[in-house]
Amino acid sequence: MHYYAHSSQGRPMHEWQTFEDHAGRVAERAAESLRCFGLGGMARVWGLLHDVGKVTKEFQDVLAGSLRRFDHSAPGARIAHDRYGRLGKLLAAGIAGHHAGMADWSALKDRLDHAAAPDQAWQGLVDLPTDPTDLIDDAAARRFGDAFACQLLARMLFSAGVDADYLDTEAYYDRVEGRSSQRGGHPPLDVLRDRLAEHLNTYSGDGEMNRLRREVLRHAARLASSPQGVFTMTVPTGGGKTLSSLAFALDHALRHGLQRVIYIAPFMSIIDQTVAVFRNALQGGDFVVEHHSTFDDRRLGRDDSRDRHRLSMQNWDAPVVCTTYVQFMESLFSNRPSRCRKLHNVANSVVILDEPQSLPLTFLRPCIAALKELTRAWRTTVVQCTATPPALAKADGFDGGFVDVRELAPDPRALHARTRRRMTVHVDDVVRGDQTSDIRLVQRLNEHRRVLCIVNSRRHARKLRGAVDGEGAFHLSASMCPAHRQAVLGAVKGALGDRDRIVKLIATPVVEAGVDIDFPVVWRALAGLESIIQSAGRCNREGRLDTGDVFVFEPEPTQDSQAPPDIRQRGGIARNVLRRSEDPTALDTFRAYCERLYWTTDDGLDGKQVLAKIAAGGRRLEFPFKEVANDFRLIDTHQQPVVVPWGDAEQVLRDLGRETSARAVARRLQPYVVQIPPSSCSRLIEAGAAQLFRKGEFGDRFVVLSNAALYRHDVGLVTD
Numbered sequence: 001m002h003y004y005a006h007s008s009q010g011r012p013m014h015e016w017q018t019f020e021d022h023a024g025r026v027a028e029r030a031a032e033s034l035r036c037f038g039l040g041g042m043a044r045v046w047g048l049l050h051d052v053g054k055v056t057k058e059f060q061d062v063l064a065g066s067l068r069r070f071d072h073s074a075p076g077a078r079i080a081h082d083r084y085g086r087l088g089k090l091l092a093a094g095i096a097g098h099h100a101g102m103a104d105w106s107a108l109k110d111r112l113d114h115a116a117a118p119d120q121a122w123q124g125l126v127d128l129p130t131d132p133t134d135l136i137d138d139a140a141a142r143r144f145g146d147a148f149a150c151q152l153l154a155r156m157l158f159s160a161g162v163d164a165d166y167l168d169t170e171a172y173y174d175r176v177e178g179r180s181s182q183r184g185g186h187p188p189l190d191v192l193r194d195r196l197a198e199h200l201n202t203y204s205g206d207g208e209m210n211r212l213r214r215e216v217l218r219h220a221a222r223l224a225s226s227p228q229g230v231f232t233m234t235v236p237t238g239g240g241k242t243l244s245s246l247a248f249a250l251d252h253a254l255r256h257g258l259q260r261v262i263y264i265a266p267f268m269s270i271i272d273q274t275v276a277v278f279r280n281a282l283q284g285g286d287f288v289v290e291h292h293s294t295f296d297d298r299r300l301g302r303d304d305s306r307d308r309h310r311l312s313m314q315n316w317d318a319p320v321v322c323t324t325y326v327q328f329m330e331s332l333f334s335n336r337p338s339r340c341r342k343l344h345n346v347a348n349s350v351v352i353l354d355e356p357q358s359l360p361l362t363f364l365r366p367c368i369a370a371l372k373e374l375t376r377a378w379r380t381t382v383v384q385c386t387a388t389p390p391a392l393a394k395a396d397g398f399d400g401g402f403v404d405v406r407e408l409a410p411d412p413r414a415l416h417a418r419t420r421r422r423m424t425v426h427v428d429d430v431v432r433g434d435q436t437s438d439i440r441l442v443q444r445l446n447e448h449r450r451v452l453c454i455v456n457s458r459r460h461a462r463k464l465r466g467a468v469d470g471e472g473a474f475h476l477s478a479s480m481c482p483a484h485r486q487a488v489l490g491a492v493k494g495a496l497g498d499r500d501r502i503v504k505l506i507a508t509p510v511v512e513a514g515v516d517i518d519f520p521v522v523w524r525a526l527a528g529l530e531s532i533i534q535s536a537g538r539c540n541r542e543g544r545l546d547t548g549d550v551f552v553f554e555p556e557p558t559q560d561s562q563a564p565p566d567i568r569q570r571g572g573i574a575r576n577v578l579r580r581s582e583d584p585t586a587l588d589t590f591r592a593y594c595e596r597l598y599w600t601t602d603d604g605l606d607g608k609q610v611l612a613k614i615a616a617g618g619r620r621l622e623f624p625f626k627e628v629a630n631d632f633r634l635i636d637t638h639q640q641p642v643v644v645p646w647g648d649a650e651q652v653l654r655d656l657g658r659e660t661s662a663r664a665v666a667r668r669l670q671p672y673v674v675q676i677p678p679s680s681c682s683r684l685i686e687a688g689a690a691q692l693f694r695k696g697e698f699g700d701r702f703v704v705l706s707n708a709a710l711y712r713h714d715v716g717l718v719t720d
Contacts, residue, residue: 029164038140046161048126049076055122074115094158102335105622147618159343186287193250199281213240219410224251234412236419237537249350266358289318316342333632335625347378357390362607391594423548436553452519456563472502480716483671528570529593639675
């Protein structure tokens with residue numbers, strides 16, 4: 001009897017893919033991915049066993065058209081578990097979960113206990129090692145000794161196996177249907193390094209900031225041959241961190257035989273800008289892969305570019321990847337095949353953390369643990385790229401922090417002293433405890449032709465936008481959909497480029513980190529010191545003035561001005577630290593702030609007890625993969641997305657009239673979505689101001705604003 005892994009509708013059975021062919025190809029792909037880590041044997045066994053459940057009459061009947069459900073993942077997991085002892089548990093978790101996701105041990109054990117036995121013929125179709133010691137090299141076995149290391153090993157096996165499975169299945173259907181693959185074809189890293197060098201050689205110009213940028217670039221380049229590990233690039237805002245870190249990463253990757261550079265942004269509001277900078281510098285498009293929820297692939301133009309980008313986004317098989325902390329960190333703790341599929345491609349890479357102080361405190365310890373393990377066992381280099389290093393090293397007193405951290409910038413204190421002259425940060429009112437009324441604030445804002453004001457809530461920003469003089473007034477906040485924010489940001493930059501234009505931008509923190517705008521005066525509502533310093537980075541950014549002014553103020557408490565609890569906590573700590581500092585932006589000041597912040601919230605740096613749950617499961621290698629994945633949510637605001645009528649949103653909705661994939665619908669609509677509280681969303685629906693999109697197929701997943709008057713071109717969605 002022939003056993004098949006995949007059928008092809010309308011084609012004779014001799015064109016179907018046999019189980020033996022599929023298992024062998026998956027095994028070799030997975031083994032190749034992890035062989036350099038001494039794990040080729042384990043990965044090969046994963047591939048050979050993942051579909052052994054298809055060597056059954058029941059599954060062959062499914063291929064022939066039977067509607068009976070059959071669990072084909074559990075039999076191979078049961079064999080791995082029974083044959084290979086402790087290592088078998090790690091294999092079983094991924095094999096059993098290669099469709100549904102890795103389960104908690106109790107649920108997995110139940111599936112293993114009830115797994116069907118494959119036909120005896122399976123033993124003649126795969127060649128398995130009999131000795132568990134043949135699965136892993138001795139050196140590798142010593143590397144994976146503790147619980148956290150073992151659970152990440154299980155995820156890496158899962159990733160390599162799932163990706164190999166998907167790639168071989170895709171390749172089979174490409175062959176039988178006569179399609180050419182759109183995967184690959186990216187330029188190698190040495191070509192990208194040379195393109196970037198050519199681009200950077202065009203940088204010229206006098207001025208202190210341009211000289212500083214060239215110094216940072218040259219100094220980092222000299223350190224590219226340093227051994228792998230953890231680095232910081234401590235450079236003031238506007239000092240060229242983005243391209244200098246990319247230049248270091250490309251050269252470092254080439255010198256160490258690494259495969260890609262992964263840039264991680266703290267906020268989606270800046271990732272489009274960074275991707276545009278990378279694509280311009282590297283002279284290309286689809287090989288700089290964007291992976292975040294607001295990505296719109298129509299910007300790539302040609303269909304083949306969009307297809308190549310879409311495929312690379314699935315497993316990050318590209319030379320440069322740009323993503324967010326949410327996407328990156330949640331993938332490291334996920335249990336889902338689609339999210340974990342990329343993890344083995346995080347290994348052998350350079351990871352650039354842009355503004356790592358933006359990591360949520362609630363998950364700070366698990367995040368640091370994962371990054372440390374990547375550098376220790378998976379040939380990953382981490383670069384912390386920031387103006388305000390968040391004291392995450394063991395030498396800073398952070399328990400469990402990074403060790404042997406090396407600096408890529410030339411004398412960060414001297415760099416700070418040189419750029420400090422660009423601005424004066426005024427904190428006297430905050431230190432005294434004085435509060436500023438909206439009336440007084442608006443008066444002060446109207447004294448300036450060009451001013452940026454950043455406050456801590458959407459409602460406060462909207463109120464102030466309506467109160468300042470109308471000429472040249474702009475608003476940016478999360479009340480506006482991403483496409484709208486990008487359009488307004490472009491308009492602001494255009495206005496700033498005209499010296500005769502008045503520009504008054506009232507915003508929430510969406511404009512802080514990495515947004516390339518330059519104002520002579522900035523007002524910032526009291527918040528964490530990292531936010532104050534980031535806001536100051538939008539003041540006299542290019543050093544064109546002798547000095548700029550940053551005013552930190554505490555708004556009078558009103559319903560509109562109330563900040564979220566986390567910002568209030570950080571603001572209170574910032575005030576106490578500022579009372580003891582002569583320079584609010586000094587590195588020592590920020591270090592003192594971080595120490596106080598971490599000490600105050602020490603019990604909450606792993607608020608969901610993720611590390612404790614992993615440690616408990618590690619005693620018997622019986623990990624709660626699903627529970628950890630459900631707990632590890634960097635953004636847990638319980639907001640409801642609403643599609644708003646901005647730009648071509650209505651045309652996109654019409655185009656999606658026949659789309660059957662909820663995932664595809666969500667991705668296409670993301671540029672036109674505003675997140676609001678569920679209670680506000682319910683009120684909109686009850687009032688007939690919003691309606692459900694294709695309710696019969698997608699339920700209440702997609703809410704579309706039908707009352708266009710509630711979405712204003714100046715401030716976005718207004719629901720109160």
